[in-house]
Amino acid sequence: MSDATHHKMVIVGSGPAGYTAAIYAGRAELEPLVIAGLTFGGQLMITTDVENYPGFPEGVTGPDLMDRMQKQAERFGATIVFEDAIKIDLAHRPFAVETESMRVTADTVIVATGASARWLGIPSEERLVNKGVSACATCDGALYRGKAMAVVGGGDTAMEEALFLTRFASKVTVIHRRSELRASKIMQDRALAHDKIEFAWNAEVDEVLGDEFVTGVRLRDTESGETRELDVEALFIAIGHQPNTALFAGQLEQDGVGYLKAEPGSSRTQVPGVFVCGDAMDPVYRQAVTAAGTGCMAAIDAERWLAEQE
Numbered sequence: 001m002s003d004a005t006h007h008k009m010v011i012v013g014s015g016p017a018g019y020t021a022a023i024y025a026g027r028a029e030l031e032p033l034v035i036a037g038l039t040f041g042g043q044l045m046i047t048t049d050v051e052n053y054p055g056f057p058e059g060v061t062g063p064d065l066m067d068r069m070q071k072q073a074e075r076f077g078a079t080i081v082f083e084d085a086i087k088i089d090l091a092h093r094p095f096a097v098e099t100e101s102m103r104v105t106a107d108t109v110i111v112a113t114g115a116s117a118r119w120l121g122i123p124s125e126e127r128l129v130n131k132g133v134s135a136c137a138t139c140d141g142a143l144y145r146g147k148a149m150a151v152v153g154g155g156d157t158a159m160e161e162a163l164f165l166t167r168f169a170s171k172v173t174v175i176h177r178r179s180e181l182r183a184s185k186i187m188q189d190r191a192l193a194h195d196k197i198e199f200a201w202n203a204e205v206d207e208v209l210g211d212e213f214v215t216g217v218r219l220r221d222t223e224s225g226e227t228r229e230l231d232v233e234a235l236f237i238a239i240g241h242q243p244n245t246a247l248f249a250g251q252l253e254q255d256g257v258g259y260l261k262a263e264p265g266s267s268r269t270q271v272p273g274v275f276v277c278g279d280a281m282d283p284v285y286r287q288a289v290t291a292a293g294t295g296c297m298a299a300i301d302a303e304r305w306l307a308e309q310e
Contacts, residue, residue, distance in 0.1 A: 003103075007033045009302060010097050010106035011078075012085045013244075015042025016288045017278025018112030019069035020295030021302075025110075026076030028303045033106070034073065034080045035099060041066035042114045043279070044288055047130070047139055053288055065288070090251045090271050107309070108273045108302045111252070111260060112295060113244040115279035115286070119237055120152065124208040128235075132214025135237045137161035138287065141168050144234040150175055150217060152205060153238035159187040161238045166196040173230060175200045177222050200230065208235060243280050252276070259283050267298035268305075275302050 009025050011018050014036035025032040044050065044062030051059040060068075070080060083099035094105040117135035119125060125133055134140040137151070141164060149169040151162045154176040165172045174191065179201050181188050191197050206220040206227055216231045243258045252269050253261040260276045262268060267275040277294035279286050 004096070004105050005102070006094060006105045007031065008106070008306060009033070009108050009110065010035065010095070010104055011110045011112055012088070012097065012247075013037060013042075013112035013114055013278070013280070014040040014070070014080075015044065015066070015112060015114050015278060015291060016069065017042075017114070017280075017291040017295035017298070018110070019066070019073050020292040021110050021112060021277060021299040022073035022078040022080075023069070023076055024296050024299035025303065026073055026078045028299070029077070030303065030306070032073075032078050032110075033104060034078055035085045035097060036070075036080050036082050037084050037113075038082060040080075040082055041070075042291075043117065043136075047136070049143060050139065050288065051142065052139070085247060088247055088251070090248075090274055093273060095273070108275070108306055110267075110295075110298045110302055111245075111248065111269075111274065111276040111280055112278045112291075112298070113247070113280045114291075115241040115243040115259075117237065118240045118242055120205055120239070122205065122207065125205070125235075125237070128208050128210055128214050131212065132210060132233055133208060133235050133237070136286075137164050137236050137238070140234070141165045141236075144168060146170055147233035148173070148231060149234040149236065150200075150230060150232045151236045151238050152176075153240075154178060154181045154183060155238070155240070156183045156187050157240065158238035159183045159191040161236050162191055162197050163187075163194065165236065166194055169196065169234075171196050171198060173198045173200055173232065175203050175205060175217070175219065175230075177204045178202065205235075241279070241283070241286065243283075245280055255283075257283065267294060267301045273302075273305060273309075275305075 047062035277298035278291035
């Protein structure tokens with residue numbers, strides 16, 4: 001490993017949050033180093049059509065949007081390294097970040113490591129991602145207008161997704177492995193009362209059906225073990241997200257799930273000089289545009305903090 005190089009700012013993670021932070025920091029002449037990760041670009045890299053990002057009336061693919069953001073960050077002087085951060089020391093300044101091949105120190109660190117959707121973990125699901133299988137109704141629901149759809153889950157997120165999908169779907173079936181929902185009463189009441197929403201109780205997805213695109217799901221009864229098929233053309237997985245924050249355990253304050261905590265109305269963590277943005281700190285909105293917005297906040301907060309130190 002080469003000797004450590006020093007940077008005013010290191011951004012850990014890419015995606016809309018990390019790249020937006022890099023654009024703002026670059027324009028402020030902070031020459032940020034972005035440790036983008038091996039799976040760079042965040043969740044948008046597995047999203048085919050992004051139709052709700054402002055400025056793209058015809059839509060844009062997730063990878064294309066991330067490629068444009070990356071080039072914009074580089075244009076303003078950001079250096080991007082496609083490696084994973086494997087060790088971070090935030091105990092004292094300058095902070096230290098290590099990858100497989102390098103060690104760097106930094107006056108300020110912006111965390112933009114994002115979150116990952118939890119998936120069912122079956123091969124047919126993985127094969128049909130973006131071909132009818134999605135983990136984001138807000139992103140992809142409108143692509144299946146007029147079709148029968150299904151949502152897997154029983155919490156508030158699943159009910160929100162199901163209710164949102166009723167705008168586009170001919171019908172929505174909520175697939176839940178238990179006989180009652182975990183969602184809050186108000187969300188349960190809304191979903192149960194909706195004439196477009198049906199429920200498949202005590203059921204789990206045994207296989208997603210379809211060759212090129214989703215044509216249905218095979219459900220297994222969790223009590224009897226019997227299977228049946230449900231005709232749908234879109235399947236939304238809503239069993240939660242896991243923030244990619246294990247690297248910061250014991251160093252930055254987290255909630256019970258692992259989302260990093262920031263001071264209200266800012267991107268500041270409890271460690272001076274460390275800022276957080278994007279899905280690593282946002283369990284609520286989880287959209288590309290909100291991630292980009294908090295990336296902007298983190299860069300501005302970090303720039304102001306650096307100016308105060310000088």
